[in-house]
Amino acid sequence: MDSSFSASKIAKLAYLELSETETKDFQKQFAAILSYVDKLKDIPMTSEEAKKMGAFHITTSFYELMGLDAALTLREEGCDAPATRLNLTNDEALKNAPQTGGIPGELLFEVPSIIER
Amino acid sequence: MGRLVDLKKAYADKKTSPRETLLDLFKRIEKLNPKLNAYLEIFKEEALKASDNPRAGSLSGIPIGIKDMISIEGHELNASSKILKGYRAPRSATVTEKLANAGAIFTGRLNCDEFAMGSSNENTSFGPVLNPNDLSRTAGGSSGGSAAAVRADLCVGSLGTDTGGSIRLPAAFCGTVGLKPTYGRVSRSGVIAFASSLDQVGPLADDAQDTAEIFQVIAGRDERDATTLPVATGDYVGAAKIGNLKGLKVGLPKEYFVKGGLSPDIEKLTQQSIEALKKEGAVFSEVSLPHTDYGIAVYYLVATAEAASNLSRYDGIRYGKRAKDFKSMKDLIVKTRSEGFGAEVKRRIMLGTFALSSGYFDAYYSKAQFVRSKIQQEFLDAFQKVDVIFAPVSPTTAFKIGEKSSDPLQMYLCDIYTVCVNLAGLPALSFPIGDDAKGLPVGAQFIGAPFAEETLFSALAGFEKAAPYKRRSLEC
Numbered sequence: 001m002d003s004s005f006s007a008s009k010i011a012k013l014a015y016l017e018l019s020e021t022e023t024k025d026f027q028k029q030f031a032a033i034l035s036y037v038d039k040l041k042d043i044p045m046t047s048e049e050a051k052k053m054g055a056f057h058i059t060t061s062f063y064e065l066m067g068l069d070a071a072l073t074l075r076e077e078g079c080d081a082p083a084t085r086l087n088l089t090n091d092e093a094l095k096n097a098p099q100t101g102g103i104p105g106e107l108l109f110e111v112p113s114i115i116e117r
Numbered sequence: 118m119g120r121l122v123d124l125k126k127a128y129a130d131k132k133t134s135p136r137e138t139l140l141d142l143f144k145r146i147e148k149l150n151p152k153l154n155a156y157l158e159i160f161k162e163e164a165l166k167a168s169d170n171p172r173a174g175s176l177s178g179i180p181i182g183i184k185d186m187i188s189i190e191g192h193e194l195n196a197s198s199k200i201l202k203g204y205r206a207p208r209s210a211t212v213t214e215k216l217a218n219a220g221a222i223f224t225g226r227l228n229c230d231e232f233a234m235g236s237s238n239e240n241t242s243f244g245p246v247l248n249p250n251d252l253s254r255t256a257g258g259s260s261g262g263s264a265a266a267v268r269a270d271l272c273v274g275s276l277g278t279d280t281g282g283s284i285r286l287p288a289a290f291c292g293t294v295g296l297k298p299t300y301g302r303v304s305r306s307g308v309i310a311f312a313s314s315l316d317q318v319g320p321l322a323d324d325a326q327d328t329a330e331i332f333q334v335i336a337g338r339d340e341r342d343a344t345t346l347p348v349a350t351g352d353y354v355g356a357a358k359i360g361n362l363k364g365l366k367v368g369l370p371k372e373y374f375v376k377g378g379l380s381p382d383i384e385k386l387t388q389q390s391i392e393a394l395k396k397e398g399a400v401f402s403e404v405s406l407p408h409t410d411y412g413i414a415v416y417y418l419v420a421t422a423e424a425a426s427n428l429s430r431y432d433g434i435r436y437g438k439r440a441k442d443f444k445s446m447k448d449l450i451v452k453t454r455s456e457g458f459g460a461e462v463k464r465r466i467m468l469g470t471f472a473l474s475s476g477y478f479d480a481y482y483s484k485a486q487f488v489r490s491k492i493q494q495e496f497l498d499a500f501q502k503v504d505v506i507f508a509p510v511s512p513t514t515a516f517k518i519g520e521k522s523s524d525p526l527q528m529y530l531c532d533i534y535t536v537c538v539n540l541a542g543l544p545a546l547s548f549p550i551g552d553d554a555k556g557l558p559v560g561a562q563f564i565g566a567p568f569a570e571e572t573l574f575s576a577l578a579g580f581e582k583a584a585p586y587k588r589r590s591l592e593c
Contacts, residue, residue, distance in 0.1 A: 010474070015450050015451050022460070026467065029524075029526070030464075030468070033417065037481070037485075040415070040418075040481075040484045040485065041484075043484070043488055045483070050487065053486040053487050058314050058315075058489075058542040059346065061494075062299075062542065062568075065497070066346065068347060068348070072347045086307075086341060088207055088208075098434075098436070099439060111449070112445055112446050114446050
């Protein structure tokens with residue numbers, strides 16, 4: 001296991017707050033999981049190869065295989081494009097909000113103030 | 118014949134009506150669901166109303182259950198998580214819209230692991246799904262509700278999602294058929310995202326024909342999901358009707374059949390299935406997938422990295438649960454997530470965050486993607502030589518509730534025969550091949566080349582004729 005792994009540090013990065021028990025359990029469980037995934041170290045990879053992986057996508061080889069043109073999967077953008085049927089109206093978007101504020105007809109998502117006066 | 122095709126015929130012959138069928142079905146659900154916990158919610162009133170005048174189409178009046186990861190407009194959608202309690206889907210997913218347009222009637226929302234993360238359906242905020250074959254055992258995960266409901270006759274077919282085996286494993290544990298389609302064959306629009314480069318929606322049902330009937334409706338390019346590919350759909354229903362094993366080239370990956378990799382009963386049934394396939398004219402040869410052993414490690418880095426990113430949207434601001442006492446914006450987000458997510462979801466978000474964090478990115482995430490590309494290439498090379506690959510689904514049959522829940526790594530290892538298919542983006546069809554000595558179903562899978570679902574259905578239809586699986590009557 002990577003000795004620098006700290007459950008509480010990672011929790012902070014992930015915007016999670018762990019209880020003491022969770023921190024202890026996770027620390028132990030991650031030790032086992034990370035020592036298991038360490039088997040990937042067996043496989044050599046050059047820095048060039050690592051760089052390429054940023055652009056890797058599972059469908060890339062399907063395009064070649066099926067003789068497809070990647071441009072075919074692009075679609076029109078714009079208010080009338082069929083895909084934009086999914087766009088929500090303000091009211092629809094606010095329906096699921098845990099807290100809204102403002103004046104009727106112009107409701108907004110309500111959040112704690114971010115900027116101090 | 119499965120119940121779906123039977124029912125279509127019975128409707129056509131006026132032997133029963135959708136309303137009669139649904140009344141019976143809801144009676145059964147009300148009796149059995151308290152034991153099995155397959156449904157989180159049933160849509161009785163709405164379904165009965167729809168049954169009076171179902172839309173015409175290939176699934177007219179057919180009762181279908183939907184995993185709680187897939188939107189149905191106006192209905193609650195929780196991903197079996199407290200954090201989404203109360204959330205209502207503003208639009209239907211493309212798949213549920215297509216099913217509704219084909220006349221299907223939705224019976225309800227099916228239980229699953231929280232955000233589809235799990236192999237036993239124990240990671241749900243609403244209690245585990247129990248296996249209809251043995252109530253002390255798990256139904257498998259994450260689409261446990263989808264498999265249990267089909268097996269216990271609480272719906273005729275269902276939709277699940279499969280990110281690392283989440284359709285195929287519960288199908289195997291419960292004794293149903295389940296298809297994980299090619300990545301890009303079925304739209305993910307309106308489906309809650311877990312790991313976007315791995316997730317696929319697929320059907321579960323009794324047999325090849327029933328499963329193909331549902332798949333035929335949901336498959337295809339969707340403008341709302343740019344990862345669906347513009348490849349013409351096949352005649353899946355036709356392929357599942359005919360079934361042909363003569364001359365079918367079947368590969369056996371030697372890495373999937375190592376000594377001690379399977380429980381003795383599964384090993385025996387798997388061998389018997391191979392013999393049955395051979396007898397009908399299938400031609401077997403060995404193939405090699407040398408990076409198989411790295412599959413779990415790759416999967417639990419790639420899937421968690423994508424999950425960490427996808428689940429960042431649950432912040433208590435726009436939808437779902439919001440924590441009560443908070444001091445600041447950040448405090449609101451942290452408290453909401455900490456209270457709302459279950460332990461396994463937190464573990465996966467953290468593992469993914471770690472894999473993506475500065476200083477570890479190349480060693481974990483890039484390396485995982487690199488090995489993933491090799492896993493995919495090996496499969497594609499194998500399909501130069503064979504039409505399908507035959508493989509087990511799980512090293513064991515359904516295990517006891519609580520048996521693995523305290524050891525996440527042991528739980529992850531359940532997925533050893535399923536994850537590589539997702540990593541490579543391939544289709545795979547899981548089906549029952551018999552019961553072990555305890556009477557628990559054993560599954561196997563046909564894995565196909567990209568977009569070769571027709572071949573899978575044809576192979577399974579052939580197998581079903583050669584070695585039909587007899588479901589025992591349930592005691593529950």
